[in-house]
Amino acid sequence: MASAIAFPARRRPTRDPLRRWSLLLVAYGSAGPAGAAAEQAAVLRAKGRFAAVDDCALHGPATLEVALEGLPPGPSLLLPFLMAEGHTLDHLERRLREHPSGLLCAVGRPLGTLPGLAEVMAQRAAAICAGRRWLPGETGLLLVGHGARRHAASGASLRRQAARLADLGGFAEVATAFLEQAPGVVEAAAAMTARHRLALGFFADAGRHAGHDLPARLAETAGGIVYAGPVGQDEALAELLLREAEQTIGSASRAHDLERP
Numbered sequence: 001m002a003s004a005i006a007f008p009a010r011r012r013p014t015r016d017p018l019r020r021w022s023l024l025l026v027a028y029g030s031a032g033p034a035g036a037a038a039e040q041a042a043v044l045r046a047k048g049r050f051a052a053v054d055d056c057a058l059h060g061p062a063t064l065e066v067a068l069e070g071l072p073p074g075p076s077l078l079l080p081f082l083m084a085e086g087h088t089l090d091h092l093e094r095r096l097r098e099h100p101s102g103l104l105c106a107v108g109r110p111l112g113t114l115p116g117l118a119e120v121m122a123q124r125a126a127a128i129c130a131g132r133r134w135l136p137g138e139t140g141l142l143l144v145g146h147g148a149r150r151h152a153a154s155g156a157s158l159r160r161q162a163a164r165l166a167d168l169g170g171f172a173e174v175a176t177a178f179l180e181q182a183p184g185v186v187e188a189a190a191a192m193t194a195r196h197r198l199a200l201g202f203f204a205d206a207g208r209h210a211g212h213d214l215p216a217r218l219a220e221t222a223g224g225i226v227y228a229g230p231v232g233q234d235e236a237l238a239e240l241l242l243r244e245a246e247q248t249i250g251s252a253s254r255a256h257d258l259e260r261p
Contacts, residue, residue: 021249022052022071025241026064027081027204028088029057036205036232037081043238050245055081058092068101076105077249079241081204081232083112083145086154106252108244111204111232112145112157116243118164120236121200125171128198128228140173140194141165142225144185144217145202146209147178155181158202179209185217189225197225204232 023044027037037055045053051074056067068076078096082088089110096102111117121143129136143162148154158176166174172195177188189197199218203210210230218225231237 016049017253018049018245018249019051020074021050022054022074022076023050023245024067024071024076024078025055025081026078026092027055027057029060029062035207036230039233040081040238040241044242047242049242058088058095064092064095065099068099075252076101077108077245077252078105079108079244080110082110083202083204084154084157085110085113086148106248108248110157111237111241112161112202114240114244116240117231118161118168120234120240121161121231122165122168122170123236124228124231124234125198125200128226129196132196132226134196136170137172138195139171140175140192140197141171142175142177142185142189142192142197142199143202144177144179144199144214147181161202179213179217185214186220189218189221197223199225199227201228201230203230206230206233
């Protein structure tokens, strides 16, 4: 007698919970487009995980309000393409509260506060060292941000990421500096003792500060220092942003049933 064959139970396909959500990257912006935020949004859009993916700027033609109106029905996640929990984040949240769709939106953590950003910067620095045939153990990293005296949290994220970079090890030293508060770039660079020095821009995009002000300050330092550019342009950020989206949407879905009417 032939033995019965036990077939495994057919599992119902699991629908990706991200598919009912729209994703919006919110940059500071300027007179032009959102720049690096638009590039990261394009990468995330190509993954096909969300109902829609777009970018906008708090200051500029592609405003937050216009972008919110253009999203399809359903809940929305806003990821602040910002480097700190400072004045600009407060401004974003205030404008969201004033918008009709605000109650149906979740807001993730700013880019500059995300776990894993230090690893992205370390990989970026290591790649530059390899290209220049520098030993990371003989290279000091200078993490430079904007800083602001009017908001105590503005420099906190940079210092936390610098501490994580130092904990990762591999580099001779990790120092910090700011454009608008102490320690300044020239002062911090002068205190470094490593054989080679590499500056990492703690900025979301290559705007005026990251593209002009910081290179000008670095040019004033003695002994030369290489500039790695702003971290917001790093290709590895898309996966970091996706991970933040998954975690935030998971938490929001458990706490509320966000449905756009």
